[in-house]
Amino acid sequence: MKHISKYLLFICLFFTIESFAQSVKTENGLRSSYTGNSDYKIVQVDPGKGKKVKNVILMIADGMGLTHLSAAWVANNGKMNILDNCMHTGLSKTYCANKLITDSGAAGTAMATGHKTNYHCIGVNPEGNVLQSLTDLANNKGLSTGIVVTCGLTDATPATFCTNNIDRDREEEIALDYLSCNVDFIFGGGRNKFNMRSDNRDLMQEMKERGYQVCYSWQETQLAQEGKVFAVLEDGQLPLADERGDLFNRATQKALKNLAVNKKGFFTMFEGSRIDDCGHENDLFKLIPEIWDFDKTVGEVLKWAEKDGKTLVVILADHETGALTLTDGSLQKGEVTVNFANKGHSGIMVPVYSYGPQSNLFSGVMDNTDVFNKIKSILKL
Template sequence: MIQKILILAAFLISGLTSAAQNDYLESDAEDVEKTYIGGESYEVKTFSQNFKAKKPKNVILFIVDGMSLPHLHAGLTANKGSLFLTNFKYMGLATTHSANKYITDSAAGGTALSTGQKTTNGAIGVDVNKKPIKTILEEAEEKGLATGLVSTSSITHATPASFIAHQESRNMYEEIAADFLKTDIDVFIGGGYKHFTERKDGRNLVEELTQKNYRVEQDINTIKNIKNGKLAGLTASEHNGRMDERGDMLPVATSTAINILSNNKKGFFMMVEGSQVDWGGHAGSTIYVVEDMLDTDRAVGKALEFAAQNKQTLVVVTSDHETGGMTILEGNYETGMVKGEFTTGGHTGIMVPVMAYGPGAEQFTGFMDNTDIPKKIRKLLIGN
């Protein structure tokens, strides 16, 4: 028990910024973390459902890592019955198994969502034979669209890495960082600064990014004022911390990326990951799940605000897998109280929600596999 308390204390204080890439898997919440007692709610806008065409010019894909219906409902309850996500009128469910396991990890789940192909657990942007698969982000680049990635984790972590890197192991962080230099991605914002600078091969990828005309910044308050050009926002040495440390980094980074990418007259594709709902599930912490569901929802609100005004942008929200086997034992819409319970400290095979808003949103209804999601996006955005 004493050891568990010490682990939890270190986990809460550090916010994961000084932890190793996978330390979030080692956390274990006490009963005090199982109940979110409630807090201040935020106002949610209702957006117009009128759009300019049947196909989008821009696509914003949100991956809420670890989310299934209980996590979503926990967020809805905590914000007293209202979320930006309730603007989504077209909804479906997706299966998430990998090529070799009923229970996927984030690498295989991310690769399925980025390429439309199944792969083995642990693999990043490669097929079952370890051969690279072109991602939807890379295809968008080839069509002249602007591209971007945003994450509250390290930008080299499994989910964002799956859209830009091709490595046989998700743990090859330095190799994944080097893969960014092989692309023309316009904007990426997340942690992972050390994987670009403190490297075994001696390369300084920040210097190389600068030579490729990227503006490299670490302070989100500086990043949020950038309106154009190429941007590498590396906001933490490894992962960004929990909400009490990182603040509104995700909504701010989402808005910043949209502002920059929308300068491209041909359109854009971007992926935004709310990484740490997954970590709350691993920790068995309702509090952690709720705070990151609400943080991601506010980021979704920024995307919806742009999409409603632009009228040419498709916003899709889904997850790579469920984490924690979460259920809700009690709640209160008036106070925002949520009492959760978790059946596992790992992932499960439960289906995940798929939600869509904008031109082409009607394509994302019913039962589907996670590989269907990028195929639908590709057909709508790229045309093949």
């Protein structure tokens, strides 16, 4: 009997072993290994036959190159929603106007406005002139618009869709632009740029005066009715996936529910923002769960789009972070070994995945500015 209980204990321990990662510095950079412990179910969505596009969902995985996704795929024993369900794939060139290696400001501006601009610019051209973004054009056409991110709202990617500035670091100025952006559903972090400001203004309150339902917590966001929503849940960025849980998924589903009320359709951008931070830190142990969280959210978004039948989903990165290569591993064991060659961005093209009506237009090699051009033309903005 004693032996049996020991045996059972051993089995229990075996099945509760957590994921782990280890890293070694080499002359080529940082070599890291990860063994997965994920059991999330992959969705299976039907490609559908419709051609009409009413809604577009643009999903950006900040800093997620092909190697990042491949590593997460190996660690998840060869399954990913993105890889198993997207109907078309392409490649996007990420260089900006004055540098081969872009930042999220210039890359976001290219996708949001269709213009290559200088490093660190937000929604302006290299001369500093204000550019119209997809959310501006969609608003003008009477479509609803949304932004859901896991970073601060004044961080580069969300800022390029909602604001304009020659320097991404001027975050207090960027926060002010949200007052006039007219985006219907706004969700993210970075509250201290709105209500702990050097000018003592409380932009959370000012957004309320402009007709937004202002939310400080998930509980409040959940209860928000139809109409404009401004949800800023943290002073800084939202926490990483292990602490955040499925908040990103819940927020995107709430956005879809609210935006879909508009009979004319909507354009929305959802960003898995913190994949980039984990790349900069060369932290594979944090990076893989961030990608899994993004992929799980993609799965639920694709299910929503499948049910709707008139929704195009485009998924891509703004650039690659960490100059990552995949050097060893095992699909069966969910083990992967990678090498980070730098702590910044790299200049390699990033993959584009698409699902739904007109998704074939996102196959082949494109410039990041084409993301804007194609969506503009598909939604007739």
